[in-house]
Amino acid sequence: MRRPVFAAFGTACVLLLQGCAGWQSALDPKGPAASELAWLIWFFTGLCALIWLLVMIALAAPLAMRSRTRSDPLVLDPGAEHRKARAVWTALAATTVILIGLTLLSFFANRTLAAIGSDAELTIRVTGHQWWWEVRYEDAQPSRILTTANEIHIPSGEPVRIIVTSTDVIHSFWVPSLAGKLDLIPGHENVLDLMADKPGVYRGQCAEFCGQQHANMSTLIIAEPRPVFDAWLNDQLRSAAAPISAEASAGAELFLNRACVMCHKIGGTVAGGTVAPDLTHIASRQTLAAGTLTMSRGNLAAWIADPQGIKPGAHMPVVDLNGDELNAIVAYLEGLK
Numbered sequence: 001m002r003r004p005v006f007a008a009f010g011t012a013c014v015l016l017l018q019g020c021a022g023w024q025s026a027l028d029p030k031g032p033a034a035s036e037l038a039w040l041i042w043f044f045t046g047l048c049a050l051i052w053l054l055v056m057i058a059l060a061a062p063l064a065m066r067s068r069t070r071s072d073p074l075v076l077d078p079g080a081e082h083r084k085a086r087a088v089w090t091a092l093a094a095t096t097v098i099l100i101g102l103t104l105l106s107f108f109a110n111r112t113l114a115a116i117g118s119d120a121e122l123t124i125r126v127t128g129h130q131w132w133w134e135v136r137y138e139d140a141q142p143s144r145i146l147t148t149a150n151e152i153h154i155p156s157g158e159p160v161r162i163i164v165t166s167t168d169v170i171h172s173f174w175v176p177s178l179a180g181k182l183d184l185i186p187g188h189e190n191v192l193d194l195m196a197d198k199p200g201v202y203r204g205q206c207a208e209f210c211g212q213q214h215a216n217m218s219t220l221i222i223a224e225p226r227p228v229f230d231a232w233l234n235d236q237l238r239s240a241a242a243p244i245s246a247e248a249s250a251g252a253e254l255f256l257n258r259a260c261v262m263c264h265k266i267g268g269t270v271a272g273g274t275v276a277p278d279l280t281h282i283a284s285r286q287t288l289a290a291g292t293l294t295m296s297r298g299n300l301a302a303w304i305a306d307p308q309g310i311k312p313g314a315h316m317p318v319v320d321l322n323g324d325e326l327n328a329i330v331a332y333l334e335g336l337k
């Protein structure tokens with residue numbers, strides 16, 4: 001009778017814990033900052049569960065042990081009173097010690113987190129916009145400063161310093177597998193240090209409600225070995241690829257003569273807008289519109305044809321284009337690897 005119940009409970013637990021693994025989980029850490037936090041989470045949870053259990057036992061025990069043949073309740077037993085007082089003081093002392101202990105643990109964990117990026121070679125500036133991420137790779141040489149969007153490549157096994165801010169409302173940058181969350185505040189800079197132990201793709205999500213499309217404001221952190229990262233960075237620093245077909249050339253022409261040019265930048269062309277994602281290498285990204293769609297020709301066309309249908313409220317208007325014009329623009333953007 002009991003067995004199936006236990007089996008079902010066990011299966012449910014395993015399935016639930018399975019949900020804790022993956023590319024976006026604070027309980028499946030993939031870097032030192034996240035590991036430090038995961039350790040804290042488990043320690044706090046374990047200790048608090050233990051205390052809860054002890055309290056429950058302390059509550060249940062007197063009920064189970066109460067004597068049924070009580071004599072006069074008004075007569076005090078000094079020995080018993082003394083034992084009770086001692087129990088209360090012990091509990092009080094234990095509470096104080098545990099609270100101070102947990103406070104110290106959090107304090108030292110914070111120090112560890114702060115030290116991760118102190119010798120970081122790479123500084124990335126992440127600026128929140130409703131509802132996408134502007135990503136800028138800093139460099140002492142101005143020609144090597146790279147601006148891109150929504151997808152953040154980092155070298156694995158190296159600390160990276162991320163400076164976050166916002167241009168509109170408060171957002172929060174959270175890549176649970178790599179680090180804790182940090183707010184992006186307009187007019188203020190916060191610093192988050194992180195490191196990915198191994199190459200991999202980790203998903204991040206805005207963690208502070210920032211308006212209608214808050215849920216569609218995600219990012220991918222792509223950690224790759226240093227040589228691969230360097231090659232990526234050098235590729236991204238190049239101007240946009242020239243169109244290779246007549247259709248793509250027509251698309252480039254259209255892009256530069258329509259509203260697109262007001263908002264978007266395409267390096268090496270006159271399109272220099274800065275209020276929307278940089279499209280110089282748009283086709284090299286895995287997703288569109290901050291993780292709303294996967295990158296493909298069809299999705300590019302769908303997005304440009306009807307951004308408001310796909311991400312209602314997004315700050316990209318529907319630009320009036322006929323079918324041929326849409327195809328041409330997509331052919332052009334598709335070549336921007």
Ligand SMILES: [Cu+2]
Pocket residue numbers: 171172206207208209210211214215217
């Ligand atoms: Cu948000």
